[in-house]
Amino acid sequence: MKLSYAGAGVALILAATLAACGGKAQFTLQGTVDNLRNSGLVLANGNDTVSVPAGATSFTFPQQIDYGTTYNITVKTDPAHMNCQIGGGSGSAGHTVTIQAQVVCNQNTYTLGGLFTGLTAAADGTARTVTLLNGSTGGAVTISSASGTLGAGDFVFGTQVADGQSYGVTVVKPDVANGLTCTVANGTGVMHEAAVSNLILTCVPTP
The missing domain is CATH 2.60.40 (Immunoglobulin-like)
Incomplete structure (x- = not known):
């Protein structure tokens, strides 16, 4: 002062x-x-x-x-x-x-997300979850069957991605030990001037 x-x-x-x-x-x-x-x-x-x-x-x-x-x-x-x-x-x-x-x-930063399908509740009605990870620094998102309708819905990572930064989304395997096998499509790319919303998480009953 x-x-x-x-x-x-x-x-x-x-x-x-x-x-x-x-x-x-x-x-x-x-x-x-x-x-x-x-x-x-x-x-x-x-x-x-x-x-x-x-x-x-x-x-x-x-x-x-x-x-x-x-x-x-x-x-x-x-x-x-x-x-x-x-x-x-x-x-x-x-x-x-x-x-x-x-x-x-x-x-500038933008959101990263997409759609999920096949993520249904267990036979006894218990909700099932799947966690997605964006590399080592891009954060994670946990998706629950309770957040969708008939196993389908959308999701968005809480951590945004900077313009020009690459992203790589994978399924955290331990979360899939609940009777479902899940895979990610369109999970890699580079953020560029707009939000990415074309990730697709597909879950099917484990054989």
Whole structure:
């Protein structure tokens, strides 16, 4: 808190000094960028814009603003396959010595799921379950016969998959020791700009 007050005090002294000389303090809109892997990011402050290249760790707007001018840095265009959020991007020039916004970008993520058939309850009415695993880091989903109608229904993994990331879905074998044998179709691929919903889990009575 003391540093914030000190910064504001320095800015006010600078503004007062320049005002006495007939001018206004000028401030540069700038900040840091984290995890920008793709191109296309454009930031805006009103009509002033700046394009930020992939891999950049900082940005600076071409136009400075006068002391006391309000600013609001926004994402005009997200980078390809990513979304970005801004922290500290609005305020009034002169409240602190410098304007330092923080831009953090993340890869877009999408759901992974599909349909199941043949997952019926046991003869005594007990629900049967099957667990699917998406690789070692993509999470798992447990599907119950109680969640379908006549052994059929849909399912979605709770863990989403990032754009450009591969997925590989398999059946966890211990869950199939209940009188059913289950297989997965369309279980491998690469996530790309849309949710995947064409996985098919098919269960049949174990011979």
